[in-house]
Amino acid sequence: MKRFAALYSAVDQTTRTSKKVAALAAYFASAPDDDKLWTIALFAGRRPRRAITTTRLREWAAERAGIPLWLFEECYPIVGDLAETIALVLPAPAATHDDGLSTWIARLRDLDSADEAARKAAILDAWSRMQPVERLVFNKLLTGGFRVGVSRKLMTRALARATGRDEAELAHRLMGEWHPDTTTFHALVEAPDPTAELSRPYPFCLAHPIDEAAGPESLGPPDDWIAEWKWDGIRGQLIRRGEDHFVWSRGEELMTDRFPELARARDYLPDGTVLDGEILAWRGDAPLPFAALQRRIGRKSVPKKLLTEAPVAFLAYDLLEEAGRDLRGLAFSNRRARLEGLLQAVPETAGLRPSPLLSFVGWQELDRLRGGARAHRAEGVMLKRRDSIYLVGRKKGDWWKWKLDPLTLDAVLIYAQQGHGRRANLFTDFTFAVWHGTELVPFTKAYSGLTDAEFRQITQWVRRNTLQRFGPVRQVRPEHVFEIAFEGIQRSPRHKSGVALRFPRMARWRHDKPPAEANTLDDLHQMLDQYG
Amino acid sequence: MVLEFTERGIYCPAGDFHIDPWQPVDRALITHGHADHARPGHRHYLATDGAAPVMRHRLGDIALETVAYGETRQIGDARVSFHPAGHVPGSAQVRVEVKGAVWVVSGDYKLATDRLSTPFEPLRCHGFVTECTFGLPVFDWPDEAEVAREINGWWAGNAAAGRFCLLGAYALGKAQRVLSLLDPDIGPILTHGAVENTNAVLRAQGLSLPATRQVTPETRAADHPGALVVAPPGALSTSWARRFRPASTGYASGWMRLRGVRRRRAADRGFVLSDHADWAGLNRAIAQTGAETVCVTHGYTDIFAKWLGEQGYDARIVPTEFTGETLDEAGEQ
Numbered sequence: 001m002k003r004f005a006a007l008y009s010a011v012d013q014t015t016r017t018s019k020k021v022a023a024l025a026a027y028f029a030s031a032p033d034d035d036k037l038w039t040i041a042l043f044a045g046r047r048p049r050r051a052i053t054t055t056r057l058r059e060w061a062a063e064r065a066g067i068p069l070w071l072f073e074e075c076y077p078i079v080g081d082l083a084e085t086i087a088l089v090l091p092a093p094a095a096t097h098d099d100g101l102s103t104w105i106a107r108l109r110d111l112d113s114a115d116e117a118a119r120k121a122a123i124l125d126a127w128s129r130m131q132p133v134e135r136l137v138f139n140k141l142l143t144g145g146f147r148v149g150v151s152r153k154l155m156t157r158a159l160a161r162a163t164g165r166d167e168a169e170l171a172h173r174l175m176g177e178w179h180p181d182t183t184t185f186h187a188l189v190e191a192p193d194p195t196a197e198l199s200r201p202y203p204f205c206l207a208h209p210i211d212e213a214a215g216p217e218s219l220g221p222p223d224d225w226i227a228e229w230k231w232d233g234i235r236g237q238l239i240r241r242g243e244d245h246f247v248w249s250r251g252e253e254l255m256t257d258r259f260p261e262l263a264r265a266r267d268y269l270p271d272g273t274v275l276d277g278e279i280l281a282w283r284g285d286a287p288l289p290f291a292a293l294q295r296r297i298g299r300k301s302v303p304k305k306l307l308t309e310a311p312v313a314f315l316a317y318d319l320l321e322e323a324g325r326d327l328r329g330l331a332f333s334n335r336r337a338r339l340e341g342l343l344q345a346v347p348e349t350a351g352l353r354p355s356p357l358l359s360f361v362g363w364q365e366l367d368r369l370r371g372g373a374r375a376h377r378a379e380g381v382m383l384k385r386r387d388s389i390y391l392v393g394r395k396k397g398d399w400w401k402w403k404l405d406p407l408t409l410d411a412v413l414i415y416a417q418q419g420h421g422r423r424a425n426l427f428t429d430f431t432f433a434v435w436h437g438t439e440l441v442p443f444t445k446a447y448s449g450l451t452d453a454e455f456r457q458i459t460q461w462v463r464r465n466t467l468q469r470f471g472p473v474r475q476v477r478p479e480h481v482f483e484i485a486f487e488g489i490q491r492s493p494r495h496k497s498g499v500a501l502r503f504p505r506m507a508r509w510r511h512d513k514p515p516a517e518a519n520t521l522d523d524l525h526q527m528l529d530q531y532g
Numbered sequence: 533m534v535l536e537f538t539e540r541g542i543y544c545p546a547g548d549f550h551i552d553p554w555q556p557v558d559r560a561l562i563t564h565g566h567a568d569h570a571r572p573g574h575r576h577y578l579a580t581d582g583a584a585p586v587m588r589h590r591l592g593d594i595a596l597e598t599v600a601y602g603e604t605r606q607i608g609d610a611r612v613s614f615h616p617a618g619h620v621p622g623s624a625q626v627r628v629e630v631k632g633a634v635w636v637v638s639g640d641y642k643l644a645t646d647r648l649s650t651p652f653e654p655l656r657c658h659g660f661v662t663e664c665t666f667g668l669p670v671f672d673w674p675d676e677a678e679v680a681r682e683i684n685g686w687w688a689g690n691a692a693a694g695r696f697c698l699l700g701a702y703a704l705g706k707a708q709r710v711l712s713l714l715d716p717d718i719g720p721i722l723t724h725g726a727v728e729n730t731n732a733v734l735r736a737q738g739l740s741l742p743a744t745r746q747v748t749p750e751t752r753a754a755d756h757p758g759a760l761v762v763a764p765p766g767a768l769s770t771s772w773a774r775r776f777r778p779a780s781t782g783y784a785s786g787w788m789r790l791r792g793v794r795r796r797r798a799a800d801r802g803f804v805l806s807d808h809a810d811w812a813g814l815n816r817a818i819a820q821t822g823a824e825t826v827c828v829t830h831g832y833t834d835i836f837a838k839w840l841g842e843q844g845y846d847a848r849i850v851p852t853e854f855t856g857e858t859l860d861e862a863g864e865q
Contacts, residue, residue: 012791013800013801014800015798015800065669067669068839068842070838071668071669071835071839072669074668074832074835075668075669075670078668078670078790078832079670079790079792080790080792081791081792084790084791084792085670088669088670088672088789089669089670149795425787425793425858452796460855463853464853469834
């Protein structure tokens with residue numbers, strides 16, 4: 001555990017990618033195999049089964065710290081991380097230990113079958129023997145969620161450096177469903193394994209936003225580019241191999257059972273096919289609002305009623321594997337032609353169709369098409385270089401997203417709340433309202449978009465202009481107007497204003513506008529009629 | 533009431549004076565020279581000998597009368613004295629006695645000793661006015677010697693690797709405390725003008741600091757290999773700091789106890805070093821006063837007052853315009 005805690009500190013103490021990779025590579029070159037396997041799993045977002053509920057952890061930590069539970073609960077949102085809060089309130093360690101990461105994880109697994117008294121004794125014992133950083137790491141194992149500023153890509157690069165293996169091959173090996181409990185470092189990283197290959201997706205190629213000021217003109221001749229809609233759905237890969245099919249999300253979640261409609265792919269796609277595309281709630285020839293897809297996300301099994309109310313389709317935009325052959329080294333125009341050929345025979349009702357291309361002559365025309373994206377329930381347009389190969393991760397140059405300008409409204413700040421974690425001592429969580437007669441009706445919250453200096457300025461102001469406190473929420477003088485930008489607007493019976501916004505944020509602090517000139521509820525409803 | 537809490541600040545009707553007021557008043561008793569406690573515009577100031585030089589430096593030509601620690605003054609019907617608060621050099625708690633009732637306004641304070649400030653003196657009183665900037669059990673300060681080892685280790689490592697160290701620390705107090713912990717054998721120590729101005733004031737009043745050199749527009753980083761640069765936190769993200777490359781950045785603050793705050797600053801290192809009391813310090817200080825009534829002025833006031841209430845104190849929240857320790861010093865001076 002000391003070695004892993006030292007790795008955690010080294011990675012946490014720098015913002016430089018090169019230093020992080022060096023620390024990880026040194027760890028991979030020296031740690032025992034079992035520890036390495038778990039380290040890969042943790043940095044890839046996997047975690048040991050949760051042996052103890054966080055409720056118990058909070059109670060035991062408060063008890064050990066000699067503070068009432070409510071006080072612990074007050075600390076948690078300010079620290080912003082449960083594992084860290086526990087590590088910070090506990091008294092200094094009374095003893096030591098020499099056990100490694102995988103040993104502690106095995107111990108946690110054994111607690112699965114232990115009774116509560118034994119669990120508590122084991123956890124208190126662990127806390128009393130660990131140094132502060134070890135404790136933090138250990139608590140993160142207990143609570144899950146191991147986000148430490150190491151992307152999967154960095155981890156893969158470091159592993160490639162330590163093992164001498166090809167980075168892209170390793171990235172592919174680490175995709176998909178594997179768990180340290182059921183595999184070994186050797187099997188995962190070194191040994192050939194044909195069965196796991198069957199379900200394994202390819203690492204996704206990601207796009208960069210186009211610099212709004214420069215526009216697409218900087219990309220060179222328009223003829224070098226293929227354009228399509230930028231859909232507002234779930235990015236996914238549809239795999240058809242052997243007797244099976246698999247649906248993966250970009251977050252590498254296996255979602256095959258969540259979207260039973262896509263099982264029809266088995267009838268239409270030949271063995272050895274992998275499609276990259278977007279899962280959308282879809283009816284007839286058009287997507288349904290994102291809210292419909294939202295009802296499907298997170299549901300492991302889908303009731304019949306929902307299947308008819310919010311059916312999904314897979315809009316394919318790329319062909320990564322054909323007849324078992326990896327096509328990623330071919331030009332996009334070639335892959336796209338093959339994709340269209342493959343899907344030609346698939347009937348429209350199959351819920352599997354190519355994402356349409358947008359034909360355009362010159363950037364101006366594309367810009368005009370982009371302006372109409374909202375009518376197609378798209379977020380903007382995608383640009384892909386005709387002759388580009390399919391790259392791993394977010395490499396700059398070949399794939400660009402050119403989003404719509406957001407919708408905007410001027411609104412009055414009425415409630416403020418302190419942030420947590422990175423923003424613990426600032427007011428960063430705000431509620432905004434529009435006018436309805438002489439009344440201010442809250443309609444959205446927003447947390448981002450201001451500079452650090454502006455957050456500091458508004459924090460000072462909130463402290464001096466609090467009218468009333470409701471727990472952590474402060475009602476403030478309705479004096480400040482902010483321009484709120486958002487990507488979409490939907491009807492919502494759950495909100496007092498009757499609307500829900502998509503990705504709202506503060507675009508500008510309108511120092512120039514008095515509150516009386518903020519927008520009205522009527523303006524909001526007009527937007528709903530137009531874009532909802 | 534010995535003290536009242538008004539729009540202008542903490543007020544003593546028996547002596548017709550304010551303590552650390554935030555709006556202009558006739559007579560202001562000042563606990564220490566930080567900008568949220570010592571403001572311009574009062575007609576008459578009273579502070580300790582040790583706090584006076586910094587106040588004059590910051591506020592210019594003010595009508596300032598000084599007292600020694602422990603010296604008693606009669607102001608109207610109030611008997612007043614200043615006692616060490618351990619926060620920064622010259623900082624004081626103000627003790628006010630009216631007809632046998634004793635109240636203490638602590639200003640900002642810390643219990644741990646350092647190499648520059650006169651140590652905090654516990655005072656018995658009936659009512660205690662306290663800050664609680666770090667009034668949560670997650671704030672537990674390490675020993676100063678341990679922090680000194682961390683800072684010097686960081687500096688030595690970077691100096692050996694050919695990197696500068698940029699250390700953000702509040703220009704009045706924290707910066708000098710950091711300087712007092714540095715091992716000058718590791719390399720040269722450079723300072724931002726705001727830090728050096730305060731250094732000059734404190735050196736003139738007899739405090740001992742290691743040799744420093746102020747960074748000026750003519751300063752060439754290459755002439756000072758292995759240097760550690762002390763600057764206000766806000767300066768580290770400006771073009772001013774950019775001449776020192778490559779560099780490792782660090783901040784010295786109680787807030788560095790929280791990983792999230794450290795990350796927001798995108799700092800390589802955070803050193804937990806505060807001029808304020810930690811959770812245990814606040815609780816010990818309050819217990820030692822024997823006070824029944826405790827008024828909390830700034831920090832996590834809601835939570836801390838509730839905790840004190842459960843411990844049997846008559847705890848009240850008093851709204852003030854004090855800000856405590858922030859990482860956002862706007863390059864004052």
